[in-house]
Amino acid sequence: MTASPGSRTDAVRLRAAVARLLAVLTLVIVTAALGPVPPAGASAPDPASQVSWSVSPASAEGPDGRRTIDVAVPPGGSVQEHVLVRNLSEHAVTFDITANDGYLTASGRFDMRPRSHAPVEAGAWVDVVSTLELEAGASAVVPVLLQVPADATPGDYSAGVAASVVTSADGLVSTEHRVGVRVDVRVAGDLAPALALDDLEAHYVQSWNPFAPGTVTVSSTVANTGNVRLRSEVSSSIAPWTGSALSVATQTPDLSPGAQTPVVVTTERVWPLGPLRTTVALHPAADTEVAAGADDIAPVVQTFTTWALPVPQLLVGLGALVVVLALRSAVRGRRRRLALLIAEAKQAGIAEAAGRHGAVGDA
The missing domain is CATH 2.60.40.10 (Immunoglobulins)
Incomplete structure (x- = not known):
C-alpha cells in the first residue's frame, strides 16, 4: 500500500514538531542544571574588604567590663572616661570618632542622633578625637573627656560615643555604619522624678x-x-x-x-x-x-x-428563641390541622348516620 503525498507531508511536519519540542526540553534541562547566570560584573564579596569592629567602655589601661558609661558630675565639672576600639577586620581601617545626643527609638531601644543632627545636650559636652587609624586586629583606648557646663540643670542626660565608617557601592549613596557606647550623665542638684x-x-x-x-x-x-x-x-x-x-x-x-x-x-x-x-x-x-x-x-x-x-x-440566644418559636408555631399548626380533620370526620360521620336513618324510614 502506497502512502499518499498528503500523508507524507503530515508525517514530515509531525517529525519536525517533535524535534523542536525535544530541543526546547533539552535547553530547559541544561539551564536548570547550570543554575542562574550571574549578571555581568557581579562577584562575591571579598572577605578582605569587609570591615568589622567593636567599641566598649574602658579605663586608661583597657576594657573594664562595663556595658555603659554612667557618671555623676556637678555643674561646671568634668570627668575623664575612655572607650576601647577594636579593629576586627583583615586590613587597616580609619574610623571616624563622634559623639552626639542619645534618645530612645519607638521600640524603646537606645540610639544616638545622626551626624547631621548637631548635639544640643550631653552630646555637646563630650570631647573626643575625630579620627582613629587601626591596623588589622589592633585596638586602642580612646580618651573621652566629659565637660558639663556651669549652667546645666540638674537631672539625667544621655549621649553616645561611636566609631563609624562610611561605605559606598558602585557609585550608590554612601552609608554610615556606627558602633558605639551609651553615656549616661547625671548632673548633680535637685532631682524631681515624675x-x-x-x-x-x-x-x-x-x-x-x-x-x-x-x-x-x-x-x-x-x-x-x-x-x-x-x-x-x-x-x-x-x-x-x-x-x-x-x-x-x-x-x-x-x-x-x-x-x-x-x-x-x-x-x-x-x-x-x-x-x-x-x-x-x-x-x-x-x-x-x-x-x-x-x-x-x-x-x-x-x-x-x-x-x-x-x-x-445574644445572637445565639436570639437564634435559639427563633427556633423555639418556630417549633411552637409548627406544633400549634399541626394541632389545629388535626382538630380540623377530627371535626370534619365527625361531621362526615353524623351526615352519613343521618343519611342511613332516613333510608331506613323510607323503607
Whole structure:
C-alpha cells in the first residue's frame, strides 16, 4: 500500500514538531542544571574588604567590663572616661570618632542622633578625637573627656560615643555604619522624678465563639515628665460585676527625661458580662540606685468602665428563641390541622348516620 503525498507531508511536519519540542526540553534541562547566570560584573564579596569592629567602655589601661558609661558630675565639672576600639577586620581601617545626643527609638531601644543632627545636650559636652587609624586586629583606648557646663540643670542626660565608617557601592549613596557606647550623665542638684500616663484607651475584643471569653486591650503612653531616668511597670486590673478581678502587668524600658513610650497591656479570658471596672496603674522605679527620691513617687492610677457586651451570646440566644418559636408555631399548626380533620370526620360521620336513618324510614 502506497502512502499518499498528503500523508507524507503530515508525517514530515509531525517529525519536525517533535524535534523542536525535544530541543526546547533539552535547553530547559541544561539551564536548570547550570543554575542562574550571574549578571555581568557581579562577584562575591571579598572577605578582605569587609570591615568589622567593636567599641566598649574602658579605663586608661583597657576594657573594664562595663556595658555603659554612667557618671555623676556637678555643674561646671568634668570627668575623664575612655572607650576601647577594636579593629576586627583583615586590613587597616580609619574610623571616624563622634559623639552626639542619645534618645530612645519607638521600640524603646537606645540610639544616638545622626551626624547631621548637631548635639544640643550631653552630646555637646563630650570631647573626643575625630579620627582613629587601626591596623588589622589592633585596638586602642580612646580618651573621652566629659565637660558639663556651669549652667546645666540638674537631672539625667544621655549621649553616645561611636566609631563609624562610611561605605559606598558602585557609585550608590554612601552609608554610615556606627558602633558605639551609651553615656549616661547625671548632673548633680535637685532631682524631681515624675511619670505621666497619657492617651489611655481600653477596648474589649470579642471572641465570636459564644462559648469562649474575649480579651481586654489597654493602650497608653508613658512619659517621663521629671528630670531623672526612670523605668516603670504598667498593670491592668479587670473586675467584672461578678467574679474575681484579672490582673496583668508589663515592664517599660528606662526612659530619659522628656522621653515617652507606648504601652499595651492585654488581659485574656474575660467574659462579656457588661460593665468591667478597669484600673490601670503606673508604678515608677528608679533606673539607678542614686536616683534620690525615686522610691517616694506615688503610683499613677486611673479607673474607668469598659463595656463588654455579650454579642455572640445574644445572637445565639436570639437564634435559639427563633427556633423555639418556630417549633411552637409548627406544633400549634399541626394541632389545629388535626382538630380540623377530627371535626370534619365527625361531621362526615353524623351526615352519613343521618343519611342511613332516613333510608331506613323510607323503607
